[in-house]
Structure formats: structure tokens, C-alpha cells
Amino acid sequence: MGAKKQTTQLPKVYDPKAVEEKWYRYWKEIGAFRAEAEPGKKRFSMVIPPPNVTGNLHMGHALDQTLQDVLARWKRMQGYNTLWLPGTDHAGIATQIKVEERLREEEGLSRHDLGREAFLERVWSWKEYYRDNIVSQMERLGASCDWSRERFTMDEGCSKAVRAAFVQLFEKGLIYQGYYIVHWCPHCQTTLSDLEVEHVETEGNLWHIRYPLVDGSGEAVVATTRPETMLGDTAVAVHPEDERYRHLIGKYVRLPIVGREIPIIADEFVDPKFGTGMVKVTPAHDPNDFEMGQRHNLEQVTVIGLDAKMTEEAGRYAGLDRYECRRRLIADLDAEGWLVKTESHSHAVGHCYRCNTVVEPLLSKQWFVRMKPLAEPAIQVVKEGKVRFVPERFSKNYLHWMENIRDWCISRQLWWGHRIPVWTCHDCGEVFAATEDPAECRKCRSANIEQDPDVLDTWFSSALWPFSTMGWPDKTQDLECFFPTDVLVTGWDIIYFWVARMIFMSLETQGVPPFEHVVIHGIIRDSLGRKMSKSLGNGVDPLEVIDEYGADALRMTLLTGTAPGNDLRYYPEKVEASRNFANKVWNAARFALMNLEDFEPDGKHIADRELELADRWILSRYSWTVHEVTRHLNRFDFGEGARTLYDFIWTELCDWYVEIIKPRLYGRAGEASRRVAQHVLAYVLTHTVELLHPYMPFITEEIWQHLPHQGETIVKAPWPEADGALQDPEAEEQMQVVMEVVKAIRNIRAEKSVPPGKAVPAIMLADAQRGDILKENAPYILALARLSDMDVRPADSPKPEQAAAAVAAGVALYLPLAGLIDIAAEVERLRRELAETEEQLKRSAARLANRGFVEKAPAEVVEGARRRHRELEEKAEKVKALLAELTSGDSE
RNA sequence: GCGGGGUUAGCUCAGCUGGUUAGAGCGCUUGCCUUACAAGCAAGAGGUCACUGGUUCGAGUCCAGUACCCCGCACCA
Numbered sequence: 001m002g003a004k005k006q007t008t009q010l011p012k013v014y015d016p017k018a019v020e021e022k023w024y025r026y027w028k029e030i031g032a033f034r035a036e037a038e039p040g041k042k043r044f045s046m047v048i049p050p051p052n053v054t055g056n057l058h059m060g061h062a063l064d065q066t067l068q069d070v071l072a073r074w075k076r077m078q079g080y081n082t083l084w085l086p087g088t089d090h091a092g093i094a095t096q097i098k099v100e101e102r103l104r105e106e107e108g109l110s111r112h113d114l115g116r117e118a119f120l121e122r123v124w125s126w127k128e129y130y131r132d133n134i135v136s137q138m139e140r141l142g143a144s145c146d147w148s149r150e151r152f153t154m155d156e157g158c159s160k161a162v163r164a165a166f167v168q169l170f171e172k173g174l175i176y177q178g179y180y181i182v183h184w185c186p187h188c189q190t191t192l193s194d195l196e197v198e199h200v201e202t203e204g205n206l207w208h209i210r211y212p213l214v215d216g217s218g219e220a221v222v223a224t225t226r227p228e229t230m231l232g233d234t235a236v237a238v239h240p241e242d243e244r245y246r247h248l249i250g251k252y253v254r255l256p257i258v259g260r261e262i263p264i265i266a267d268e269f270v271d272p273k274f275g276t277g278m279v280k281v282t283p284a285h286d287p288n289d290f291e292m293g294q295r296h297n298l299e300q301v302t303v304i305g306l307d308a309k310m311t312e313e314a315g316r317y318a319g320l321d322r323y324e325c326r327r328r329l330i331a332d333l334d335a336e337g338w339l340v341k342t343e344s345h346s347h348a349v350g351h352c353y354r355c356n357t358v359v360e361p362l363l364s365k366q367w368f369v370r371m372k373p374l375a376e377p378a379i380q381v382v383k384e385g386k387v388r389f390v391p392e393r394f395s396k397n398y399l400h401w402m403e404n405i406r407d408w409c410i411s412r413q414l415w416w417g418h419r420i421p422v423w424t425c426h427d428c429g430e431v432f433a434a435t436e437d438p439a440e441c442r443k444c445r446s447a448n449i450e451q452d453p454d455v456l457d458t459w460f461s462s463a464l465w466p467f468s469t470m471g472w473p474d475k476t477q478d479l480e481c482f483f484p485t486d487v488l489v490t491g492w493d494i495i496y497f498w499v500a501r502m503i504f505m506s507l508e509t510q511g512v513p514p515f516e517h518v519v520i521h522g523i524i525r526d527s528l529g530r531k532m533s534k535s536l537g538n539g540v541d542p543l544e545v546i547d548e549y550g551a552d553a554l555r556m557t558l559l560t561g562t563a564p565g566n567d568l569r570y571y572p573e574k575v576e577a578s579r580n581f582a583n584k585v586w587n588a589a590r591f592a593l594m595n596l597e598d599f600e601p602d603g604k605h606i607a608d609r610e611l612e613l614a615d616r617w618i619l620s621r622y623s624w625t626v627h628e629v630t631r632h633l634n635r636f637d638f639g640e641g642a643r644t645l646y647d648f649i650w651t652e653l654c655d656w657y658v659e660i661i662k663p664r665l666y667g668r669a670g671e672a673s674r675r676v677a678q679h680v681l682a683y684v685l686t687h688t689v690e691l692l693h694p695y696m697p698f699i700t701e702e703i704w705q706h707l708p709h710q711g712e713t714i715v716k717a718p719w720p721e722a723d724g725a726l727q728d729p730e731a732e733e734q735m736q737v738v739m740e741v742v743k744a745i746r747n748i749r750a751e752k753s754v755p756p757g758k759a760v761p762a763i764m765l766a767d768a769q770r771g772d773i774l775k776e777n778a779p780y781i782l783a784l785a786r787l788s789d790m791d792v793r794p795a796d797s798p799k800p801e802q803a804a805a806a807v808a809a810g811v812a813l814y815l816p817l818a819g820l821i822d823i824a825a826e827v828e829r830l831r832r833e834l835a836e837t838e839e840q841l842k843r844s845a846a847r848l849a850n851r852g853f854v855e856k857a858p859a860e861v862v863e864g865a866r867r868r869h870r871e872l873e874e875k876a877e878k879v880k881a882l883l884a885e886l887t888s889g890d891s892e
Numbered sequence: 893g894c895g896g897g898g899u900u901a902g903c904u905c906a907g908c909u910g911g912u913u914a915g916a917g918c919g920c921u922u923g924c925c926u927u928a929c930a931a932g933c934a935a936g937a938g939g940u941c942a943c944u945g946g947u948u949c950g951a952g953u954c955c956a957g958u959a960c961c962c963c964g965c966a967c968c969a
Contacts, residue, residue: 279969580931591928750935756924852949
């Protein structure tokens with residue numbers, strides 16, 4: 001187990017391009033991300049939310065995948081047999097539309113010109129192209145997926161799972177075919193589920209139209225936002241309790257223009273307060289009207305067709321576009337005196353979430369999943385905490401949706417997707433589902449059977465992803481070893497679309513939930529807070545960011561900007577800051593390597609060396625950092641973990657520790673001290689880099705390989721554990737004295753404009769304990785504060801004259817700067833400081849005078865407050881003394 | 893209508909289980925190319941934690957209400 005070391009010269013500025021590709025290739029070569037199906041071994045598993053093969057990845061994917069990669073790399077380092085399973089989604093409508101668009105633009109052809117088979121070939125080659133892109137983008141990001149297990153929702157295995165699940169649900173009666181109102185997108189030429197319709201508040205009109213009573217005794221006035229549907233009206237409804245219209249119930253009106261006589265019915269659905277309190281009923285074009293039609297046995301007259309044009313039933317308007325029809329109809333109604341009035345009215349209009357076309361509610365025969373029985377257990381597992389949302393608040397959204405769920409329309413009139421595995425026998429009429437393509441009717445053995453032409457909603461296959469990718473319905477090793485998964489990481493925008501559906505599908509087909517934790521993150525917005533979208537053109541390409549700043553910088557940006565569940569604004573400046581951090585880490589490593597040239601690690605435990613104060617301090621801080629980072633990761637709080645590391649590395653490790661050990665490393669404190677500093681630096685840096693690895697995989701691997709290390713890759717390095725032996729509160733406290741003294745001297749120097757290069761002497765008055773700390777660390781204080789000499793005297797020594805002074809950590813500091821001292825300014829400064837100290841003292845005293853506080857607060861807290869109070873008193877006293885000297889000197 | 897989130901420094905945001913002096917990045921001021929890093933170093937300015945009340949010894953943090961902003965879901969003839 002020889003420790004390896006490579007001490008090639010590192011460039012001054014970190015260049016991500018030079019290292020990223022190299023290491024990813026290496027990781028793949030050595031199979032660093034491969035999970036072995038070994039039942040019994042502690043494992044961690046996760047499936048990726050499969051990106052759509054519609055196009056390239058965007059920032060949202062980068063965020064989602066970075067979070068997952070942090071988890072995967074961290075768990076892997078913790079020794080878990082870790083599987084992060086990658087793949088892509090066929091994205092039915094979205095992909096088909098894209099390919100059709102291209103076909104039209106480039107060849108002027110429609111999919112019908114090509115035919116189903118030829119068209120699908122085109123889609124497959126599109127899929128191949130974008131799948132390749134997606135994979136290479138993920139590699140650029142550093143995603144540590146097990147590529148040997150990559151899946152696609154329409155590959156053989158996933159397709160088999162789709163059939164198995166469909167047949168199971170079909171045979172249990174959970175999938176049925178029905179004639180209902182569905183959302184129809186006239187542009188995409190397919191049905192949509194409730195979720196795929198976006199309701200947009202739209203300014204429209206409410207037209208009041210007169211329907212004359214057949215018996216000539218009066219009229220009914222209805223109000224509608226969609227007058228063209230009146231051509232399909234088969235009733236007018238009023239509320240049964242509505243006194244105004246009670247007498248009309250049972251009478252008939254004659255539809256203007258159409259001439260059809262339709263009844264006035266009574267139905268509870270009608271809201272007497274809305275419009276005129278009379279509703280036209282169009283069972284074929286409105287979901288509520290449809291239900292009323294069922295209740296009252298009304299005729300269904302379809303007047304708008306699949307192409308959004310008026311049908312033959314529309315009489316003289318047949319063939320017109322629905323909006324053109326509306327215009328003409330209104331004109332005609334007006335001309336013939338049926339239009340009572342037109343009010344402006346704002347209402348939500350459904351739009352296709354893919355193409356933004358106004359959706360048409362249409363009557364048609366479709367396949368549905370019966371949701372109530374499936375939702376029940378899916379609600380339970382969340383309520384019982386068997387599936388936990390992180391942050392927890394998202395479970396409310398989930399539950400609300402599940403509890404109010406309606407049946408799921410799963411048939412799509414597309415070509416790209418899983419063909420519905422249902423066959424109809426033309427001879428005996430049998431309708432049956434099958435996992436294997438049947439050659440004959442299962443009932444009458446006729447070969448005259450036909451498969452349903454439609455395909456399934458994409459989300460039907462996505463819902464099976466956590467187990468279809470692991471081989472179900474076959475009993476595979478993977479399934480046994482890695483299912484159910486541990487965590488799912490995804491955005492809040494697909495909780496209903498996907499997370500919810502995976503949960504009920506898994507409960508139904510596997511008998512267990514598909515995962516334990518659902519980690520929800522926000523979406524990425526632009527710098528103005530807008531959603532990134534293609535139509536706004538405000539999207540940012542992760543690859544361009546990686547090219548410019550490096551993958552680690554992009555990852556760190558996404559991670560530090562993240563608070564659980566919250567959205568995140570993208571600013572290039574943030575990536576710049578992360579890039580700077582990467583460079584900081586790089587240079588810390590560079591510095592270390594320059595000073596570790598002759599260093600050889602031995603097996604001795606770091607705590608057993610002749611440690612100096614700074615060593616004990618940084619080891620203690622390091623050990624705290626290990627603890628904190630691990631704690632944050634355990635809570636899926638990626639952002640806090642990243643920030644903890646950022647601060648530790650930049651401030652404590654670089655600004656203080658590295659600076660303080662420079663004299664030692666340069667040999668000015670003797671060889672023994674130098675050796676110890678080397679050991680501590682190597683130790684802390686190596687393990688800090690390991691802690692950072694899940695966040696910034698590339699730069700940490702590069703650095704780690706240069707540092708003395710064991711093993712072939714940092715990917716497999718053990719995750720550092722918080723070592724209690726390194727915790728050292730005393731060292732932290734003492735180091736606090738050193739740092740505060742240094743800061744105070746620097747402050748005086750800056751205020752007095754002492755040239756940075758000029759070393760000046762300092763006199764310090766301190767009690768015995770602090771005096772010892774200062775004396776022991778004198779060489780470092782001299783260097784850090786640029787002192788020519790420091791004279792530590794007992795606290796009661798006479799005060800030096802003609803000196804700028806300050807109090808820090810209970811130490812009175814004097815810089816004799818004869819000639820530089822402006823007494824008046826100095827007095828002013830000290831007065832301000834005294835005022836501030838006394839203000840704090842007052843608050844502190846009030847607090848301690850409060851009996852409730854002293855009696856009820858934890859002893860620790862009270863003790864802390866007392867100590868703080870003593871320190872403040874001490875400080876006030878010292879500042880007062882300084883002031884007294886200055887002012888008395890004045891009067892002399 | 894139901895539900896959720898937000899309001900903290902000039903900007904963008906953190907702030908966990910209530911506990912010393914509320915943090916970061918960017919921006920700003922001053923001074924530095926100090927042999928790891930100018931993508932840097934040092935020093936500094938900048939905050940009524942939206943408002944009102946409550947719980948508590950103690951509230952940015954918990955509770956209730958108010959205001960404004962954002963987002964889901966449902967309804968909308």
C-alpha cells in the first residue's frame with residue numbers, strides 16, 4: 001500500500017479544460033461508477049429523472065443531475081454499493097412534434113406522407129442523435145452514472161414492463177375504455193390529460209342569447225362564452241330552486257338559427273347567481289354539460305370536429321374554423337335579434353402545454369386509468385411517512401392532488417410511443433389486452449383481430465421507470481438488489497406528472513413504494529426571475545458555461561445557490577465566483593505541493609504529533625467541517641454543505657492556516673516544526689479535498705492525485721469521518737486571541753496608513769494566560785501583522801506614550817507611531833469604541849439581571865453570557881484607560 | 893375558492909433544534925502585484941430581519957393577524 005505522489009508543476013491558474021475530460025475518461029475506464037448487484041451488501045440506489053430526447057439539456061437538468069451526483073459520489077465514498085441509473089425518455093408528443101416540424105421544414109412533408117413505419121424510423125434516428133448529445137452533456141457535467149445500465153423508456157425491457165403493467169391493470173378493471181369529454185389539441189391532433197392542459201386567464205366575452213319558448217309564452221336568455229357551441233345545444237338548464245324560472249321547467253325552447261326544439265331542465269349544477277341563471281347545455285362540448293346530459297339523458301350533438309372546424313351538424317357553418325364560426329354566428333344572431341347583449345368577461349382558457357393551442361373539449365372514446373383505487377394506497381404511504389418529501393411541505397401538494405384525482409386519460413393519437421396492447425376481434429367483438437402480440441382472438445380464435453392504433457401517454461412508461469429499468473417484470477438481480485430505490489431527486493414541477501404516478505404504479509405492481517425520499521428542488525430562473533424558456537430565448541446552455549468556467553464552477557454555483565425546494569436565479573457573476581473558488585482551491589493545493597516536495601507521509605496518527613496551536617486549531621476546525629458537511633448531506637441540504645466547505649477552505653484554511661504556517665514551512669521555526677506543518681497541511685488538504693469531491697469532482701481528483709494518497713481514484717476514497725480526537729475547544733479559543741490581536745493591529749495600521757511593507761513594533765499588555773499564548777505564537781503574529789518586534793508585558797505595566805492603541809481579546813495593544821498619531825482623531829475613535837462597548841455592556845447586564853434568564857436558560861448559555869459580560873467589562877475598562885492617558889497627556 | 897412560498901445589506905440570496913456581536917457572493921470605499929492565488933490580499937462602510945400583536949427568561953427563527961409579491965390546484969355557462 002505504497003502512497004503515491006506526483007509533484008509535477010501546477011499552472012498558476014486552474015484550467016478546467018486540461019483536466020475534466022481526462023478524468024472522466026479515466027473514471028469510465030476503471031469502471032468507477034459501476035454498481036455490482038450483490039444482494040446483502042449495503043447499497044444506495046437512485047434512478048435519474050430521464051431527460052426527454054426532444055433536445056439538449058438545459059440548466060434545470062444540470063441542477064437536477066448535480067444534486068444527484070453529489071448524493072451518488074458521497075454515498076459511494078461512504079462505502080455504499082451505489083447505483084445511479086441513467087437514461088432518457090421518449091417524450092411522446094414533444095418529440096413527435098419536433099420531428100414533424102423538421103420534416104415539414106426540410107422536406108415539406110407531413111408524417112402521413114411518410115407513413116407510420118417510415119416516420120417512426122425518422123423519430124428513432126432523432127432519438128439516437130439527442131440521446132448521444134445528452135449523454136455527452138452529462139459526462140461533461142461529471143455525472144457519475146452507471147452507464148452500463150443506461151435505459152430508454154421505449155427500449156425492449158421498458159416496453160415489456162409497460163405491457164405487463166397495462167395488462168395487470170386492464171385485467172383488474174383498472175383500465176377501461178370510455179366515451180367521455182376529453183381535452184383535444186387540434187394542432188397536436190391528440191388527446192391530453194388534465195395535467196397537460198394549462199389554464200390561462202383570458203379576456204373574453206359573455207354573450208347573452210335569447211332562446212324563444214316554443215309555446216310563444218316568452219323566452220329564455222342564456223349566457224355563454226362559447227356561442228358556437230349553441231349549435232350543439234340539446235337543453236337549457238336552470239337551478240331547481242330558482243323561483244324565477246321554476247315555471248319554465250319542462251317547457252321547450254327553439255334554438256335560434258338551428259331550429260331544434262330543446263327542453264328546459266332542472267339541475268343542481270346551475271349557479272343561479274352566474275349570468276342569467278340559465279345555462280345552455282352542450283353535452284358533446286363541455287365536461288359539465290356532458291354530465292348533465294348523462295343525468296337527463298340528453299342527445300349529444302358534435303358540432304366541432306377533430307380539426308377544430310365545424311362539422312356537418314353545424315349546418316350552414318359547416319367547414320368553418322371554430323373562431324370564424326363564432327364571429328359569423330354572433331353577427332347572424334345579432335342581425336336576427338337573438339343577441340341580447342355582450343359583456344366582457346375574463347375566464348381561464350385551456351391551452352396545450354406543448355404547442356399552446358386552445359384545447360377543445362371533445363366527446364371521444366379513449367382509454368382511462370381508474371384512479372380512486374390506485375390513489376388510496378398512494379395517499380397512505382405518504383401519510384405514514386413511508387415516502388417522505390424533502391422539504392416536507394411538498395407532501396401537501398401531493399396529497400391534495402391525490403385526494404382530488406380524476407381518472408387518467410392515457411390514450412394518445414400519436415405514432416411515437418408505446419402502442420396500446422389491446423386487440424379487438426372483428427368477428428366476435430372480444431376486446432383483450434396481451435403482453436405478447438397475439439395472432440388470433442383469445443376467445444374465438446379468429447385471426448381477424450386488430451390492435452388499437454393509439455399509443456400510451458408518455459408518463460405511463462415513466463411511471464414504471466424505477467423498476468422497469470431494473471428488469472421488471474422479470475425477476476432480476478438488479479431488481480432484488482437495488483429496488484426499491486432510496487432517493488428520487490426532481491423538480492417540483494413534475495410532482496403530479498411523474499412522482500405521484502410512480503408511487504401508485506409501484507404500489508400497484510410491486511407492492512412497495514418506489515423510493516423512500518423524494519428530494520424536491522426548485523427551477524432555474526433568469527436574472528430577472530423569469531422561467532427559462534425557449535420562447536423567451538432566455539435559456540442558458542450549461543455546456544457553454546462549462547466551456548467558459550468549468551464543470552466544477554457550474555456545479556458549485558448551482559449547489560451554493562440552492563436552498564431546499566427554492567427556485568434559483570442564474571447570474572453569470574455567480575459562476576464567476578465559483579470559478580474563483582475553484583482557483584482558490586487550486587492555488588492552495590499548489591502552495592501545498594510546493595512545500596511538500598521533500599515530504600513523505602508515515603503511518604503516525606496526526607493527533608500524536610508535536611502540534612502547535614495553529615495545527616490543533618485547523619484540525620479542530622477541519623473536524624467540525626467534516627461533521628457539518630456530513631450532517632447537511634444527511635438532510636439533503638446540499639447548499640449549506642457547500643457553503644460550509646467554501647467558508648472553511650477560503651477563510652480558515654487559506655486566509656489563516658496557510659498564512660500562519662508559512663514561516664514554519666520556510667524553515668524559520670526549525671526542522672521539526674516544519675515537518676509537523678507539512679503533515680498537518682497534507683492531512684487537512686487531502687481530506688478537505690475528499691469532502692469537496694462530491695461537489696467539485698474534477699478539480700478534486702486532479703489535486704488528490706498530486707497529493708500523497710492511497711488508491712486509484714478519489715471516487716473510491718473513504719468519506720472522511722469526524723474525528724473526536726481532533727476536536728480542541730481550547731485551541732479554538734486560544735487561536736481566537738491570536739486572530740483578534742492580528743486583526744486589531746491590521747486595523748490600526750490601515751487607519752493610520754502605515755505602509756503595508758513597513759514593519760512596526762508593538763507593545764501588548766496582557767494577563768499571564770494570554771501573554772503566554774501571544775509569546776508562544778509571536779513569530780506568527782509578527783508575520784501576519786507585519787511587526788518588527790512585539791513586546792508582551794504584564795497587564796499592569798505602565799502604558800506607552802505616543803502610541804495608537806486598541807483592545808482585542810482582552811489584550812491592550814499599542815503601536816508606538818510617533819509623529820503619525822493624531823491625538824484628537826485617536827480620542828474620537830476610542831470614544832466611539834467605548835460608547836459601542838458600553839451599549840453592549842448595558843444589554844448584557846440587563847440580560848444577566850433578568851432572573852428568568854439565569855434560572856431558565858441552559859447553564860451553557862448563561863455561562864457564555866457571563867463570560868461575554870466579563871470580557872466586555874474588561875474591554876470597557878481598558879478603552880477607558882487608553883482614553884484617560886490620551887486626554888491627560890493632552891492637558892500636560 | 894383551497895393550498896403553498898416569499899418579504900433579511902445597494903443587488904441576488906443563506907440563516908438548521910429559538911440562545912453571545914444576523915452572514916455570503918456581487919457591488920461600493922481605502923490601501924496593497926506581500927515569492928499559492930490581482931480569478932488575489934488586507935482594512936472598511938452598509939441591516940428597524942415587511943408590519944401588528946402573542947408565546948417565551950430570550951424571537952430573523954415559533955404562533956395569530958395585516959399588507960404587498962410570486963406560485964400551484966379547482967371553478968368559471
